[in-house]
Each structure stands twice: as C-alpha cells, then as structure tokens.
Amino acid sequence: MAALESTSSKTKSEALTLMVELMRAYENQMVVSKDIKTVAKLLDLNDNTVKREAIEYLHEIYKERKEKLWGLIGPISEANRTMLKQRFEQPAKSGIDTPKGKKTAVSFRSNSSGKNI
Numbered sequence: 001m002a003a004l005e006s007t008s009s010k011t012k013s014e015a016l017t018l019m020v021e022l023m024r025a026y027e028n029q030m031v032v033s034k035d036i037k038t039v040a041k042l043l044d045l046n047d048n049t050v051k052r053e054a055i056e057y058l059h060e061i062y063k064e065r066k067e068k069l070w071g072l073i074g075p076i077s078e079a080n081r082t083m084l085k086q087r088f089e090q091p092a093k094s095g096i097d098t099p100k101g102k103k104t105a106v107s108f109r110s111n112s113s114g115k116n117i
Contacts, residue, residue, distance in 0.1 A: 004038055009047040016042075016053035023060050031061055033072045040073045043080040055087050062088045 003015035016039070023031065042054040062069045062084075076084075 004042065009045075009050050012042065012045075013047075013049045013053050016050065016057050020053070020057050020060055023057070027064075036061065036069070036072045037074045040076055040080075043076065043083070055084065058084060059087055 003011050006012055006015075019035075019039075036058070039054050039057050042050055045051060058069065058073070061072075065072070070081075
C-alpha cells in the first residue's frame with residue numbers, strides 16, 4: 001500500500017493493477033477497509049490511468065460485497081459516487097469494440113499459403 005502514496009502515477013497504477021490481480025487470485029480475501037478508503041481517495045486525482053485502476057479495484061470488491069462497499073469507502077464526492085455506480089452497473093464486456101460500437105468475435109484468417117496469421 002505504500003506504493004499508492006508515491007508521487008509517481010505509474011507506480012500507483014502498477015500497484016493498483018497488481019492489487020486487482022491478487023484480489024482475483026485470492027477471491028478478495030486480502031481486502032482491508034483501510035485500503036479501500038486509500039484507493040477511493042485516488043478517484044480525485046487527475047491521472048486517468050490511476051483513476052481507471054482505482055475504479056477497477058473497487059469494482060472487484062463491489063462484485064463480492066455489493067452495497068456494503070459504500071460504507072467501507074467513506075465520504076466521497078457525489079461525482080465520484082455517480083462514476084462508481086455507473087461502472088458497477090455496466091454489464092461485462094465481451095468481444096472487441098468496432099468503430100461503430102458493435103461487438104465482434106476475434107477470428108484469424110489465413111494467408112495465401114494456407115497458414116494462419
């Protein structure tokens with residue numbers, strides 16, 4: 001958690017990414033309420049990468065604890081609360097976004113020699 005107090009946005013982002021991966025691997029057994037509050041404070045930063053990773057971290061906790069998460073987060077701005085609610089209510093993405101916003105499956109095509117590329 002010390003990495004989240006770093007002045008480097010890259011360090012914060014990488015630490016959050018690792019924390020999300022660990023939570024998924026250990027089924028949220030590593031979550032401490034103090035950590036949740038620390039991560040929630042990162043939502044106020046201007047760095048979109050850190051903000052996105054903080055949202056992902058909180059979303060992983062929300063999947064398990066649902067509405068109990070709001071009590072663990074502590075006081076946050078209404079804008080941040082709305083942003084989190086929107087993310088929590090989004091269905092999981094599948095496929096790849098096309099320019100027109102439609103989903104498509106990934107496929108591989110073969111070249112003229114018959115080998116997959």
